[in-house]
Amino acid sequence: MTEILEIPPLLVKSGGKTINLTFKNDILSIAEKNIPSRNILEVELKNSSSNKFNNSVSVEIKALIPYSGGKKLRLTNFIFEAITAEQVASWVELVRNVAYKNSKPNKHLKFVINPVSGKGRSKRIFYKEIKPIFDAASCTYDITCTDHANHANELMITLDLKKYDAIVCIGGDGTMYEVINGILSREDAMDVKIPLGIIPTGSGNALNISLHGDDRGFDIAHSALTVIKGVPMEIDMCSVTQGDKRFFSFLTQSYGAVADCDLGTENMRWMGDIRFTIGVVQAILAGRRYSCEVAVKFVEKNKELIKDSYKKGYPVTTTKIIDNNSDQDNDKNNNDRSIMNNVYGTVNDPIPEDWEILNDDLYLFFCGKTPWVGKGFLIFPCALPSDGLMDLVIMKRDTISKTKFINILKYTSTGAHINFNEVEYYKIKAFRLTPKNRQDGYIGIDGERIPFEPFQVEILPRLITLLSVDGNYCHANI
Numbered sequence: 417m418t419e420i421l422e423i424p425p426l427l428v429k430s431g432g433k434t435i436n437l438t439f440k441n442d443i444l445s446i447a448e449k450n451i452p453s454r455n456i457l458e459v460e461l462k463n464s465s466s467n468k469f470n471n472s473v474s475v476e477i478k479a480l481i482p483y484s485g486g487k488k489l490r491l492t493n494f495i496f497e498a499i500t501a502e503q504v505a506s507w508v509e510l511v512r513n514v515a516y517k518n519s520k521p522n523k524h525l526k527f528v529i530n531p532v533s534g535k536g537r538s539k540r541i542f543y544k545e546i547k548p549i550f551d552a553a554s555c556t557y558d559i560t561c562t563d564h565a566n567h568a569n570e571l572m573i574t575l576d577l578k579k580y581d582a583i584v585c586i587g588g589d590g591t592m593y594e595v596i597n598g599i600l601s602r603e604d605a606m607d608v609k610i611p612l613g614i615i616p617t618g619s620g621n622a623l624n625i626s627l628h629g630d631d632r633g634f635d636i637a638h639s640a641l642t643v644i645k646g647v648p649m650e651i652d653m654c655s656v657t658q659g660d661k662r663f664f665s666f667l668t669q670s671y672g673a674v675a676d677c678d679l680g681t682e683n684m685r686w687m688g689d690i691r692f693t694i695g696v697v698q699a700i701l702a703g704r705r706y707s708c709e710v711a712v713k714f715v716e717k718n719k720e721l722i723k724d725s726y727k728k729g730y731p732v733t734t735t736k737i738i739d740n741n742s743d744q745d746n747d748k749n750n751n752d753r754s755i756m757n758n759v760y761g762t763v764n765d766p767i768p769e770d771w772e773i774l775n776d777d778l779y780l781f782f783c784g785k786t787p788w789v790g791k792g793f794l795i796f797p798c799a800l801p802s803d804g805l806m807d808l809v810i811m812k813r814d815t816i817s818k819t820k821f822i823n824i825l826k827y828t829s830t831g832a833h834i835n836f837n838e839v840e841y842y843k844i845k846a847f848r849l850t851p852k853n854r855q856d857g858y859i860g861i862d863g864e865r866i867p868f869e870p871f872q873v874e875i876l877p878r879l880i881t882l883l884s885v886d887g888n889y890c891h892a893n894i
């Protein structure tokens with residue numbers, strides 16, 4: 417992330433040689449040190465064993481260095497003996513400023529560790545891999561290890577957020593879901609701007625994959641670096657109402673074969689990702705029908721325009737005035753973090769007049785805000801964090817054969833499924849889904865099952881801030 421190129425090199429001794437020290441890697445901390453020679457064991461630099469420090473002035477750099485083809489990062493300490501002691505203090509100061517030019521150094525953090533996420537190894541991973549990186553970056557922190565489901569939610573309601581620079585989940589999407597819903601149920605929710613970070617120890621980690629891409633979505637060091645040096649990124653929230661309940665979703669809302677296979681094959685978890693494919697094939701071959709009535713507030717139906725806007729790097733909302741409804745001022749919504757209340761009411765209100773009603777047998781109804789919804793599953797390649805819109809993918813039973821549907825699903829790994837004519841891809845502001853002709857089935861919100869009853873979802877812009885690599889989700893090459 418940080419390129420220390422503008423810094424004049426410092427003349428140092430390393431491995432018995434004199435070198436001009438420049439540093440291009442991600443520096444977590446840099447300090448001037450008077451190091452007695454017996455501390456030489458700290459030095460991990462190649463060929464450094466011949467260094468003798470003899471109480472001279474040295475520079476200690478802790479950095480994340482790429483290895484394994486640059487895909488992984490390793491925490492490494494370097495100590496160099498300076499040739500001219502006078503130079504060191506100003507050089508150290510300069511490097512420190514560049515290393516943290518876009519982010520606050522020495523952050524004070526709240527870690528929320530979910531000990532049961534993923535394979536139940538979060539605590540061990542924290543002490544072995546995560547803590548050393550934050551210590552190297554001179555961060556300070558408090559830790560809460562959740563001891564029951566919903567603990568993270570409860571914690572966020574009462575926590576003094578002003579004490580921290582960021583809240584960091586050590587867990588999966590479910591932990592982040594609780595943190596977000598806790599924050600948004602606070603009395604002062606509209607004033608909370610604290611950024612949230614995630615270090616992936618869960619099983620799905622859709623959010624972290626969307627932040628870092630398929631390659632790095634499960635990578636601890638890259639995610640830690642994003643917390644330490646990342647850029648705040650506001651994200652829209654999906655406000656969901658069902659019955660008399662209201663809650664916030666930040667990933668997906670799904671119904672149909674994929675929801676069935678995600679949620680209905682929990683007993684096959686031991687199989688790994690293959691359970692999902694088997695589940696889809698089972699559901700389709702069994703001829704399961706997913707009838708429903710969906711009412712949608714569409715914003716953009718032209719798939720080519722959506723793709724084109726994404727490729728050019730701007731949201732469709734900037735190409736078109738989308739909604740002149742007096743109840744919702746889009747400019748305001750797109751620029752302000754100004755609403756907590758639903759604009760379109762709840763699932764118990766009449767459907768607004770300007771929504772379109774679809775009555776269909778579906779294979780798939782998938783709506784969401786993050787491009788990736790799991791590893792190798794780039795279902796919404798044009799999703800943007802804060803365009804004030806949700807992406808919607810629909811596949812209808814009467815337009816696609818069973819084999820074609822299964823075939824198209826394979827292309828979701830690269831996002832290329834949206835190029836098929838049979839796949840509908842929309843930008844929408846709100847929808848209501850009412851399941852039909854079935855007593856029971858699966859509806860998934862952020863990968864968790866909710867009751868098989870009508871529900872309504874609308875977008876509320878920019879309610880939460882995440883720490884991201886560069887202010888956007890990982891780019892999808894569509």
Ligand SMILES: Nc1ncnc2c1ncn2[C@@H]1O[C@H](COP(=O)(O)OP(=O)(O)OP(=O)(O)O)[C@@H](O)[C@H]1O
Pocket residue numbers: 530531532533534535562563564565566567587588589590591592594617618619620621622863
């Ligand atoms: N101490 C605990 N005991 C039991 N459940 C807990 C505890 N702490 C948290 N939970 C619950 O664990 C659930 C799963 O957590 P999380 O989603 O982070 O992990 P995951 O399911 O492995 O990851 P992902 O959602 O990314 O697939 C959360 O919904 C949370 O309510």
